[in-house]
Amino acid sequence: MSSQTTVTNSDTAVSEAPDQDLALLQRFEPVLRFTRGEHFFPCDVNDYVACCSLWRQLPGREAECLIPTRELTLEKLGAFSTVEQGHSRQGAVYFLKFVDPLNMVEMATHTRQQRAVDKQTQNVFQPGPGRLARVGYFSRLVDAAFSLALLVRGRVSGDTSAAASIVYEQTHAQRPHFRYHGRVVRQGDWLVLQYWFFYYFNNWRSGFFGANDHEADWEMICIYLSEDEQNNVTPEWAAYASHDYAGDDLRRHWDDPELQRVGEHPVVYPGAGSHASYYTPGEYVTELTLPFLRPIVRLADRLKHIWRTKFRQYTHINEDDGETAHGPEGEGFSIFQIPFVDYARGDGLGIGLGENNQWFAPVVLRDDAPAWAVNYRGLWGLYTQDPFSGEDAPAGPMYDRDGSVRRVWYDPVGWSGLDKVPPDNKALGVVQGQIERLEAEQQKLHETTAVKNELLCGLGVEVQAVASHRDLRTLAREYEEELDALTQELNQLRERAAHNDMVLRALHDQARRLKQGQRPPLRDHIKRAHRPTTSAEIKTSRIAEVWAAASIAVLLLGIVLLIFFARDFILVGMISIVFTVSLIEATFRRRLINFLNNTAVFLAIVASLILLYEFLLQWLVIGVIFAGLYILIINIRELRA
Amino acid sequence: MSTSAPPENDSTLPIRLISILFIIQIVGISLIVLYYLSRVSVDAWQAIELGMAFSLEDDSALVDFALTLFYLAPLTILLTIATVGVLFLWSGGWIVGMLAQCATLLICITFYIFHPLLVIYPLMIWAIFMVLVLNLNYVRRRLLRQRDEDQLLMLGGTTNN
Helix, strand or coil: CCECCCCCCCCCHHHCCCCHHHHHHHHCCCEEECCCCCCCCCCCHHHHHHCCEEEEECCCCCCEEEECCCCCCHHHHHHCCHHHHCCCHHHCEEEEECCCCCCHHHHHHHHHHHHHHHHHCCCCCCCCCCHHHHCCHHHHHHHHHHHHHCCCCCCCCHHHHHHHHHHHHHHHHHCCCCCCEEEEEEECCEEEEEEEEEEEEEEHHHHHCCCCEEEEEEEEEEEEEEECCCCCEEEEEEEECCCCCCCHHHEEECCCCCCCEECCEEEEEECCCCCCEECCCEEEEEEEECHHHHHHHHHHHHHHHHHHHCCCECCCCCHHHCCECCCCCCCCCCCCEEEEEEEECCCCCEECCCCCECCECCEECCCCCCHHHHHCCCECCCCCCCCCCCCCCCECCCECCCCCECHHHHCHHHHCCHHHCCCHHHHHHHHHHHHHHHHHHHHHHHHHHHHHHHHHHHHHHHHHHHHCCHHHHHHHHHHHHHHHHHHHHHHHHHHHHHHHHHHHHHHHHHHHHHHCCCCCCCCCCCCCCECCCCHHHHCCCHHHHHHHHHHHHHHHHHHHHHHHHCHHHHHHHHHHHHHHHHHHHHHHCCCHHHHHHHHHHHHHHHHHHHHHHHCHHHHHHHHHHHHHHHHHHHHHHHHHC | CCCCCCCCCCCCHHHHCHHHHHHHHHHHHHHHHHHHHHCCCHHHHHHHHCCCCCCHHHCHHHHHHHHHHHHCHHHHHHHHHHHHHHHCCCHHHHHHHHHHHHHHHHHHHHHHHHCCCCCHHHHHHHHHHHHHHHCEHHHHHHHHHHHHHHHHHHCCCCCCC
């Protein structure tokens, strides 16, 4: 169990007095299992802030230090006026600066010492088969551009990660502790326990070949409890934050086998360096979309959706294929997204029940405080001015980088898509309420239908009577129109009633099942589960890995050779190189059928464009002829009527 | 509202009917080759028979015939295999069929760039239509079901029949 400690800072002292929130948080506090090689663990923000200085960056100016290191405290940060720091004020960005990078000598010394310590403590990270071998060729091309962009865009240097590691180890040695920040929120019928984990540094890129490095890292999980009339709580759902994903896919039922538990404590597998939270140990391929490519990704997804639904064409991942190995965002791999591997193996240090390290008393974030969380909207680490934002530090638990309040803070239930799900103990009531509502609507519908039907009959008789008189032809036409409108309205009413009947039957079935103690399926809400790469997927041959690493260079070299030796055939040459490289790629990845399919579709698109270009006038003429015929048919119909 | 796909028809007839589409393509290609053959002048044949020095530029009809025979005629072999394969619902039938469409489109585009012939356009349209037919989810599922299931199981997913 958690060992109680006295936290001296006034903002965090609130957790000293045992209360219901604290007891709840501790009752369900998670077990964290890290990956070997991890150097940063959840801790108190107090020590971190004490090592930081506060800065302001105005556009086009040098950053200025507002509060130097050793002078900054949580109280000062909390007292920092939001009006003073507003992001809108001359576009100022406020940020903390944690450490300065090491120089070369310090870096070399640290690396040598760190290796020795890691070896001794068996905390050595072994990278798995290259991430590049697991993903497609075009993704690698985008990745190469992304890596090259690091040379010119703002970033946190690798030496900063080492410096952060030294400072963290020093502070941890002085006051060893593993601590989370807990928050209890009541929203609707749910009682939400939020566990916020603060890390000194995110060294995903420099330590684990990931996407980014940044100072400070806030991660979070939620546990959703239902309460009965005696205030007894039952855990029903959990949702782990993973990168920027949100919605149903993040949520797991408490009884879902994927959600591992030690007693009442859910187990979390944080990604190495990234600290994103996962349910099962493994290596996750995570796709990141560059901000400026998002519109293209959205357009590609939309076209793919039309291709699949309207044309009923096959795409690599079809909706009904269920779970995929890739991120919840998008549909399978997209060539505009960059894949990275998030290692969440769970073979390293563990914190929590049954592990070698235990949680210290948490810092409880109450509704009215702490001031540092509410008032300080700036970044919690270095502002690198990275246009992709990946290297900029995050804001606090309450805010996004742009200063807006995080959804998970103000709407934790909606964030995980739980707002449409009633707690188990209220489900029957909700179903019965819905049955009552629908039955009332049905009653109303039946009454209206009866009245309208009577009207229709009367109108029908009138139309018959009027139609038999030649001199009342105009009136007859008006009556017929009225008759048609009424018939249509009646059809809609009957259709609605039939639809309601079906829904009512289904609701009665559900109510019966609930009364029998049956529960709805645990995983039906999951559309794209983020699951680790399987051993079969990881098992790529050495040649495939070498090829993955070399393919982009081969492509670039081929283009250079073409420019120098066969400039006249550059287009044909480039197409041939891309085709050959893609073919080799497909062979290694055992995706020859997909390659064949994609090639055929690509050629069909090219051929369609040629046809459109060559016969534009003819296509237009055909279109106009069809439109003319259509209008003609409609007019003839009207004439005959 | 539910947007789920209608239940699949278990009849294999629609799939087998695709082989008729392949036969139409074979007939079409054969007619194209025969058409260009018919346009070659008797003089050109005599010149070849007598072993006389003959420049291809002298008779463009002979060039057209030679090109169509060389590039399009082999497609009929692929298409025949695809016809039989699809008729017996072999997954190989789909693969060879798609390969034939790839080759048809590639040849048509090459002709379009280097040696434009009018007949390539209807052939292009037909090949595009065939790609759309073969790539239909329903067709793929029926012809490649076993392969897809194996692939999906290898990835640790679930099959959905």
